[in-house]
Amino acid sequence: MKADDTAAQEIYIAELMTEQELLENLRRNPFVLAPMAGITDRPFRSFMREMGCGIVVSELVSATGLKFSSAKTLKLMEFDSTQHPVGIQLFGENFEHLTDAAKMVEQMGADFVDLNFGCPVPKVVNKGAGSACLKDLTRLRDVIRAAKSGIQIPLTIKIRTGWDAHTRNSHEVLQVAADEGVTWVAIHGRTRAAAYTGLADWDYIREVKAQAKVPVLGNGDIVTARQAVGRLQTSACDAVMIGRGCLKNPRIFREALALRAEVQSENVPLEKIVSRLCDHLEGFYDERLTLIQMRKFASWYSSGFPGAAAFRKEIFQLHERSETLDRIHGFFAELNEVAQSDTSHEAFLMGGHG
Ligand SMILES: Cc1cc2nc3c(=O)[nH]c(=O)nc-3n(C[C@H](O)[C@H](O)[C@H](O)COP(=O)(O)O)c2cc1C
Secondary structure (H helix, E strand, O other): OEEEEOOOOEEEEOOOOOHHHHHHHHHHOOEEEOOOOOOOOHHHHHHHHHOOOOEEEEEEEEHHHHHOOOHHHHHHHOOOHHHOOEEEEEEOOOHHHHHHHHHHHHHHOOOEEEEEEOOOOHHHHOOOOHHHHHHOHHHHHHHHHHHHHOOOOOEEEEEEOEOOHHHEOHHHHHHHHHHOOOOOEEEEOOOOOOOOOOOOOHHHHHHHHHHOOOOEEEEOOOOOHHHHHHHHHHHOOOEEEEOOHHHHOOOHHHHHHHHHOOOOOOOOOHHHHHHHHHHHHHOOOOHHHHHHHHHHHHHHHOOOOOOHHHHHHHHHHOOOHHHHHHHHHHHHHOOOOOOOOOOOOOOOOOOOOO
Protein backbone atom coordinates (compact mmCIF):
# COMPACT_ATOMS: atom_id res chain seq x y z
CA MET A 1 0.00 0.00 0.00
CA LYS A 2 1.33 3.43 -0.83
CA ALA A 3 0.26 6.91 0.18
CA ASP A 4 -0.40 9.49 -2.49
CA ASP A 5 -0.69 13.21 -1.88
CA THR A 6 -3.33 15.03 -3.89
CA ALA A 7 -4.31 18.66 -3.68
CA ALA A 8 -7.46 17.72 -1.80
CA GLN A 9 -6.21 15.24 0.78
CA GLU A 10 -4.09 12.23 1.33
CA ILE A 11 -5.52 9.01 -0.03
CA TYR A 12 -4.48 5.41 0.13
CA ILE A 13 -4.07 3.35 -2.96
CA ALA A 14 -4.04 -0.34 -2.32
CA GLU A 15 -3.74 -3.31 -4.62
CA LEU A 16 -6.98 -4.59 -3.15
CA MET A 17 -8.57 -2.16 -0.76
CA THR A 18 -9.58 -3.63 2.56
CA GLU A 19 -12.72 -2.66 4.41
CA GLN A 20 -10.62 -0.97 7.06
CA GLU A 21 -8.79 1.14 4.49
CA LEU A 22 -12.00 2.16 2.79
CA LEU A 23 -13.56 3.18 6.10
CA GLU A 24 -10.40 5.06 7.05
CA ASN A 25 -10.78 7.08 3.84
CA LEU A 26 -14.39 7.74 4.77
CA ARG A 27 -13.38 9.02 8.21
CA ARG A 28 -10.79 11.37 6.74
CA ASN A 29 -13.20 12.79 4.23
CA PRO A 30 -16.88 12.01 4.85
CA PHE A 31 -18.18 13.86 1.77
CA VAL A 32 -18.98 11.33 -0.92
CA LEU A 33 -20.11 11.89 -4.50
CA ALA A 34 -23.52 10.31 -5.12
CA PRO A 35 -23.78 8.09 -8.19
CA MET A 36 -25.68 9.83 -10.98
CA ALA A 37 -26.42 8.20 -14.30
CA GLY A 38 -25.27 10.27 -17.26
CA ILE A 39 -23.23 12.52 -14.95
CA THR A 40 -20.71 10.67 -12.77
CA ASP A 41 -18.64 9.40 -15.67
CA ARG A 42 -14.87 9.10 -15.62
CA PRO A 43 -14.00 12.78 -16.28
CA PHE A 44 -16.58 14.06 -13.81
CA ARG A 45 -15.40 11.70 -11.06
CA SER A 46 -11.78 12.80 -11.56
CA PHE A 47 -12.89 16.42 -11.53
CA MET A 48 -14.86 15.98 -8.32
CA ARG A 49 -11.93 14.25 -6.61
CA GLU A 50 -9.84 17.24 -7.54
CA MET A 51 -12.61 19.42 -6.11
CA GLY A 52 -12.30 17.75 -2.72
CA CYS A 53 -14.76 14.92 -2.67
CA GLY A 54 -13.59 11.92 -0.64
CA ILE A 55 -14.93 8.88 -2.45
CA VAL A 56 -16.52 8.46 -5.86
CA VAL A 57 -18.91 5.88 -7.28
CA SER A 58 -19.82 5.17 -10.89
CA GLU A 59 -23.36 5.35 -12.10
CA LEU A 60 -25.35 2.14 -12.04
CA VAL A 61 -24.06 -0.51 -14.42
CA SER A 62 -26.11 -3.50 -15.49
CA ALA A 63 -24.55 -6.79 -14.37
CA THR A 64 -26.24 -8.48 -17.31
CA GLY A 65 -24.96 -5.79 -19.66
CA LEU A 66 -21.47 -6.55 -18.40
CA LYS A 67 -21.91 -10.21 -19.13
CA PHE A 68 -22.00 -9.24 -22.78
CA SER A 69 -19.29 -6.61 -22.23
CA SER A 70 -20.84 -4.00 -24.44
CA ALA A 71 -18.39 -1.16 -25.11
CA LYS A 72 -20.96 1.30 -23.82
CA THR A 73 -21.30 -0.52 -20.50
CA LEU A 74 -17.54 -0.83 -20.08
CA LYS A 75 -17.13 2.89 -20.70
CA LEU A 76 -19.40 3.68 -17.74
CA MET A 77 -16.98 1.79 -15.49
CA GLU A 78 -13.76 3.44 -16.58
CA PHE A 79 -11.76 5.25 -13.95
CA ASP A 80 -8.21 6.50 -13.52
CA SER A 81 -5.67 6.32 -10.72
CA THR A 82 -6.56 9.76 -9.34
CA GLN A 83 -10.00 8.51 -8.36
CA HIS A 84 -9.15 5.98 -5.64
CA PRO A 85 -11.10 5.05 -3.63
CA VAL A 86 -13.54 4.44 -6.45
CA GLY A 87 -16.54 2.13 -6.45
CA ILE A 88 -18.53 0.69 -9.34
CA GLN A 89 -22.25 0.45 -8.81
CA LEU A 90 -24.01 -2.65 -10.12
CA PHE A 91 -27.62 -3.63 -10.45
CA GLY A 92 -29.33 -6.68 -11.78
CA GLU A 93 -31.62 -9.58 -11.10
CA ASN A 94 -29.54 -12.48 -12.36
CA PHE A 95 -27.39 -13.88 -9.53
CA GLU A 96 -24.79 -15.47 -11.80
CA HIS A 97 -24.36 -12.25 -13.73
CA LEU A 98 -24.02 -10.32 -10.47
CA THR A 99 -21.28 -12.66 -9.22
CA ASP A 100 -19.37 -12.37 -12.49
CA ALA A 101 -19.86 -8.61 -12.72
CA ALA A 102 -18.55 -8.07 -9.17
CA LYS A 103 -15.49 -10.19 -9.97
CA MET A 104 -14.89 -8.10 -13.04
CA VAL A 105 -15.09 -4.88 -11.00
CA GLU A 106 -12.45 -6.27 -8.65
CA GLN A 107 -10.23 -7.37 -11.53
CA MET A 108 -10.43 -3.90 -13.05
CA GLY A 109 -8.87 -2.52 -9.87
CA ALA A 110 -11.85 -0.69 -8.42
CA ASP A 111 -11.84 -0.43 -4.63
CA PHE A 112 -15.38 -1.52 -3.86
CA VAL A 113 -18.58 -2.78 -5.41
CA ASP A 114 -21.74 -0.84 -4.66
CA LEU A 115 -25.17 -2.40 -5.19
CA ASN A 116 -28.12 -0.31 -6.26
CA PHE A 117 -31.27 -0.98 -4.22
CA GLY A 118 -32.71 2.47 -4.74
CA CYS A 119 -33.48 2.75 -8.42
CA PRO A 120 -37.18 3.57 -8.82
CA VAL A 121 -37.28 3.32 -12.62
CA PRO A 122 -39.99 0.85 -13.81
CA LYS A 123 -37.72 -0.80 -16.39
CA VAL A 124 -35.36 -1.83 -13.56
CA VAL A 125 -37.94 -2.45 -10.82
CA ASN A 126 -40.21 -4.61 -12.99
CA LYS A 127 -37.41 -7.13 -13.37
CA GLY A 128 -36.97 -7.35 -9.61
CA ALA A 129 -33.84 -5.17 -9.44
CA GLY A 130 -33.11 -1.76 -7.85
CA SER A 131 -35.63 -0.66 -5.23
CA ALA A 132 -37.85 -3.73 -5.92
CA CYS A 133 -35.53 -5.63 -3.56
CA LEU A 134 -36.70 -3.40 -0.67
CA LYS A 135 -40.02 -5.29 -0.87
CA ASP A 136 -38.35 -8.68 -0.66
CA LEU A 137 -35.52 -8.84 1.85
CA THR A 138 -34.76 -12.49 1.07
CA ARG A 139 -34.06 -11.44 -2.48
CA LEU A 140 -32.07 -8.44 -1.29
CA ARG A 141 -29.94 -10.75 0.84
CA ASP A 142 -29.43 -13.17 -2.06
CA VAL A 143 -28.38 -10.34 -4.38
CA ILE A 144 -25.81 -9.21 -1.78
CA ARG A 145 -24.57 -12.78 -1.38
CA ALA A 146 -24.29 -13.28 -5.13
CA ALA A 147 -22.20 -10.15 -5.60
CA LYS A 148 -20.10 -10.74 -2.50
CA SER A 149 -19.35 -14.39 -3.20
CA GLY A 150 -16.76 -13.70 -5.89
CA ILE A 151 -14.86 -10.74 -4.42
CA GLN A 152 -12.46 -9.77 -1.68
CA ILE A 153 -12.91 -6.00 -1.99
CA PRO A 154 -15.61 -4.36 0.17
CA LEU A 155 -19.25 -4.38 -0.88
CA THR A 156 -21.52 -1.42 -0.10
CA ILE A 157 -25.20 -0.83 -0.84
CA LYS A 158 -27.38 2.17 -1.61
CA ILE A 159 -31.05 2.11 -0.68
CA ARG A 160 -34.13 4.25 -0.28
CA THR A 161 -36.02 4.43 3.00
CA GLY A 162 -38.54 1.85 1.78
CA TRP A 163 -40.91 1.02 -1.04
CA ASP A 164 -43.56 3.49 0.11
CA ALA A 165 -44.52 5.52 3.18
CA HIS A 166 -46.33 2.50 4.75
CA THR A 167 -43.48 0.07 4.32
CA ARG A 168 -40.36 1.96 5.32
CA ASN A 169 -37.94 -0.72 6.42
CA SER A 170 -34.40 0.61 6.59
CA HIS A 171 -33.90 -0.91 10.06
CA GLU A 172 -34.56 -4.37 8.62
CA VAL A 173 -32.47 -3.73 5.51
CA LEU A 174 -29.58 -2.59 7.69
CA GLN A 175 -29.85 -5.73 9.76
CA VAL A 176 -29.52 -7.83 6.60
CA ALA A 177 -26.58 -5.66 5.53
CA ALA A 178 -24.88 -6.17 8.90
CA ASP A 179 -25.46 -9.94 8.79
CA GLU A 180 -24.02 -10.15 5.28
CA GLY A 181 -20.87 -8.14 6.02
CA VAL A 182 -21.75 -5.08 3.95
CA THR A 183 -19.24 -2.26 4.54
CA TRP A 184 -21.71 0.63 4.51
CA VAL A 185 -25.26 1.50 3.61
CA ALA A 186 -26.04 4.78 1.83
CA ILE A 187 -29.63 5.88 2.43
CA HIS A 188 -31.41 8.27 0.09
CA GLY A 189 -34.02 9.64 2.50
CA ARG A 190 -37.05 9.09 0.26
CA THR A 191 -39.21 6.08 -0.47
CA ARG A 192 -39.42 4.59 -3.93
CA ALA A 193 -42.99 5.87 -4.21
CA ALA A 194 -41.88 9.42 -3.43
CA ALA A 195 -39.48 9.32 -6.39
CA TYR A 196 -37.91 12.82 -6.16
CA THR A 197 -40.85 14.67 -4.64
CA GLY A 198 -41.01 16.14 -1.13
CA LEU A 199 -37.94 16.31 1.05
CA ALA A 200 -35.47 13.65 2.12
CA ASP A 201 -36.42 12.52 5.64
CA TRP A 202 -33.29 13.17 7.70
CA ASP A 203 -35.10 12.42 10.98
CA TYR A 204 -35.68 8.91 9.73
CA ILE A 205 -32.05 8.62 8.59
CA ARG A 206 -30.94 9.73 12.09
CA GLU A 207 -33.19 7.10 13.72
CA VAL A 208 -31.86 4.38 11.46
CA LYS A 209 -28.27 5.41 12.07
CA ALA A 210 -28.83 5.38 15.83
CA GLN A 211 -29.55 1.64 15.74
CA ALA A 212 -27.31 0.66 12.84
CA LYS A 213 -24.60 -1.95 13.16
CA VAL A 214 -23.00 -0.86 9.88
CA PRO A 215 -21.72 2.59 8.89
CA VAL A 216 -24.42 4.78 7.34
CA LEU A 217 -24.11 7.45 4.64
CA GLY A 218 -27.01 9.92 4.68
CA ASN A 219 -28.20 11.32 1.37
CA GLY A 220 -30.73 13.74 0.01
CA ASP A 221 -31.15 17.45 -0.72
CA ILE A 222 -27.78 18.70 0.51
CA VAL A 223 -27.10 21.80 -1.55
CA THR A 224 -24.67 23.83 0.57
CA ALA A 225 -21.49 23.05 2.47
CA ARG A 226 -23.18 24.27 5.64
CA GLN A 227 -25.96 21.73 5.15
CA ALA A 228 -23.41 18.99 4.45
CA VAL A 229 -21.60 19.59 7.72
CA GLY A 230 -24.87 20.19 9.58
CA ARG A 231 -26.44 16.93 8.33
CA LEU A 232 -23.29 15.04 9.22
CA GLN A 233 -23.49 16.31 12.77
CA THR A 234 -27.21 16.14 13.43
CA SER A 235 -27.79 12.75 11.82
CA ALA A 236 -24.60 11.32 13.36
CA CYS A 237 -24.08 9.53 10.05
CA ASP A 238 -20.60 8.32 9.21
CA ALA A 239 -20.65 10.35 6.00
CA VAL A 240 -22.97 12.20 3.67
CA MET A 241 -23.48 11.72 -0.04
CA ILE A 242 -23.98 14.72 -2.28
CA GLY A 243 -25.51 14.49 -5.74
CA ARG A 244 -27.39 17.39 -7.29
CA GLY A 245 -25.79 19.88 -4.89
CA CYS A 246 -22.43 19.64 -6.67
CA LEU A 247 -24.08 20.26 -10.03
CA LYS A 248 -24.89 23.84 -9.12
CA ASN A 249 -21.93 24.41 -6.84
CA PRO A 250 -18.79 22.54 -7.92
CA ARG A 251 -16.99 23.90 -4.84
CA ILE A 252 -19.34 22.26 -2.35
CA PHE A 253 -16.94 19.44 -1.35
CA ARG A 254 -13.98 21.74 -0.76
CA GLU A 255 -16.18 24.16 1.14
CA ALA A 256 -17.58 21.36 3.31
CA LEU A 257 -14.09 20.03 4.08
CA ALA A 258 -12.91 23.50 5.06
CA LEU A 259 -15.98 24.15 7.18
CA ARG A 260 -15.57 20.84 8.98
CA ALA A 261 -11.91 21.63 9.67
CA GLU A 262 -12.91 25.18 10.68
CA VAL A 263 -10.54 26.74 8.16
CA GLN A 264 -11.15 29.24 5.41
CA SER A 265 -11.97 27.62 2.07
CA GLU A 266 -9.64 28.64 -0.76
CA ASN A 267 -11.78 30.66 -3.14
CA VAL A 268 -10.71 29.36 -6.54
CA PRO A 269 -12.42 31.46 -9.25
CA LEU A 270 -15.28 29.69 -11.00
CA GLU A 271 -13.65 30.46 -14.33
CA LYS A 272 -10.63 28.31 -13.38
CA ILE A 273 -12.88 25.54 -12.11
CA VAL A 274 -14.84 25.48 -15.36
CA SER A 275 -11.54 25.32 -17.30
CA ARG A 276 -10.44 22.31 -15.27
CA LEU A 277 -13.72 20.56 -16.00
CA CYS A 278 -13.20 21.28 -19.68
CA ASP A 279 -9.69 19.75 -19.50
CA HIS A 280 -11.09 16.58 -17.95
CA LEU A 281 -13.85 16.31 -20.53
CA GLU A 282 -11.45 16.90 -23.42
CA GLY A 283 -9.26 14.10 -22.15
CA PHE A 284 -12.10 11.62 -22.44
CA TYR A 285 -14.58 12.79 -25.06
CA ASP A 286 -14.26 13.98 -28.62
CA GLU A 287 -14.87 17.65 -29.43
CA ARG A 288 -18.58 17.22 -30.07
CA LEU A 289 -19.32 15.42 -26.80
CA THR A 290 -17.09 17.77 -24.82
CA LEU A 291 -19.11 20.68 -26.12
CA ILE A 292 -22.41 18.99 -25.24
CA GLN A 293 -21.16 18.30 -21.72
CA MET A 294 -19.74 21.79 -21.27
CA ARG A 295 -23.05 23.37 -22.24
CA LYS A 296 -24.83 21.20 -19.68
CA PHE A 297 -22.47 21.90 -16.79
CA ALA A 298 -22.11 25.60 -17.61
CA SER A 299 -25.91 25.92 -17.53
CA TRP A 300 -26.07 24.29 -14.12
CA TYR A 301 -23.14 26.25 -12.68
CA SER A 302 -24.66 29.52 -13.86
CA SER A 303 -27.73 28.95 -11.63
CA GLY A 304 -28.34 31.84 -9.31
CA PHE A 305 -25.94 34.23 -11.05
CA PRO A 306 -27.13 37.41 -12.77
CA GLY A 307 -27.81 36.90 -16.47
CA ALA A 308 -27.96 33.09 -16.17
CA ALA A 309 -31.14 32.68 -18.23
CA ALA A 310 -29.83 34.71 -21.18
CA PHE A 311 -26.44 32.98 -20.94
CA ARG A 312 -28.05 29.53 -21.13
CA LYS A 313 -30.11 30.49 -24.12
CA GLU A 314 -27.08 31.89 -25.85
CA ILE A 315 -24.78 28.88 -25.39
CA PHE A 316 -27.46 26.52 -26.70
CA GLN A 317 -27.88 28.71 -29.77
CA LEU A 318 -24.19 29.05 -30.60
CA HIS A 319 -22.99 26.29 -32.89
CA GLU A 320 -19.33 26.97 -33.34
CA ARG A 321 -17.19 25.17 -30.76
CA SER A 322 -14.58 27.81 -29.91
CA GLU A 323 -17.18 30.56 -29.86
CA THR A 324 -19.33 28.59 -27.41
CA LEU A 325 -16.42 27.73 -25.13
CA ASP A 326 -15.24 31.36 -25.22
CA ARG A 327 -18.69 32.52 -24.20
CA ILE A 328 -18.77 29.99 -21.35
CA HIS A 329 -15.36 31.00 -20.05
CA GLY A 330 -16.26 34.68 -20.51
CA PHE A 331 -19.45 34.37 -18.47
CA PHE A 332 -17.67 32.85 -15.48
CA ALA A 333 -14.66 35.19 -15.78
CA GLU A 334 -16.97 38.18 -15.44
CA LEU A 335 -18.51 36.90 -12.22
CA ASN A 336 -15.53 37.68 -10.00
CA GLU A 337 -16.95 38.15 -6.51
CA VAL A 338 -20.63 38.07 -7.53
CA ALA A 339 -22.63 35.99 -5.04
CA GLN A 340 -24.69 33.01 -6.20
CA SER A 341 -28.28 33.33 -5.06
CA ASP A 342 -30.15 30.35 -3.63
CA THR A 343 -32.11 28.47 -6.29
CA SER A 344 -32.83 25.37 -4.22
CA HIS A 345 -36.58 26.07 -4.36
CA GLU A 346 -36.52 25.47 -8.13
CA ALA A 347 -37.20 21.92 -9.34
CA PHE A 348 -33.89 20.46 -10.47
CA LEU A 349 -33.23 17.01 -11.93
CA MET A 350 -36.29 15.38 -10.41
CA GLY A 351 -35.53 11.93 -11.75
CA GLY A 352 -32.71 9.44 -11.54
CA HIS A 353 -31.71 5.89 -10.79
CA GLY A 354 -31.57 5.94 -7.02
C1 LIG B 1 -29.73 12.44 -12.83
C2 LIG B 1 -29.63 11.49 -11.66
C3 LIG B 1 -29.13 10.22 -11.87
C4 LIG B 1 -29.03 9.33 -10.80
N1 LIG B 1 -28.46 8.10 -10.99
C5 LIG B 1 -28.26 7.26 -9.95
C6 LIG B 1 -27.57 6.03 -10.10
O1 LIG B 1 -27.08 5.67 -11.19
N2 LIG B 1 -27.44 5.24 -9.00
C7 LIG B 1 -27.93 5.59 -7.77
O2 LIG B 1 -27.79 4.85 -6.81
N3 LIG B 1 -28.56 6.76 -7.60
C8 LIG B 1 -28.73 7.61 -8.64
N4 LIG B 1 -29.32 8.81 -8.45
C9 LIG B 1 -29.74 9.21 -7.09
C10 LIG B 1 -28.64 10.01 -6.40
O3 LIG B 1 -27.51 9.23 -6.16
C11 LIG B 1 -29.15 10.55 -5.05
O4 LIG B 1 -29.53 9.47 -4.25
C12 LIG B 1 -30.34 11.49 -5.19
O5 LIG B 1 -30.17 12.40 -6.26
C13 LIG B 1 -30.59 12.29 -3.89
O6 LIG B 1 -29.43 13.00 -3.53
P1 LIG B 1 -29.21 14.56 -3.88
O7 LIG B 1 -30.41 15.30 -3.37
O8 LIG B 1 -27.94 14.94 -3.19
O9 LIG B 1 -29.12 14.67 -5.38
C14 LIG B 1 -29.46 9.71 -9.50
C15 LIG B 1 -29.98 10.99 -9.32
C16 LIG B 1 -30.07 11.88 -10.37
C17 LIG B 1 -30.60 13.25 -10.13
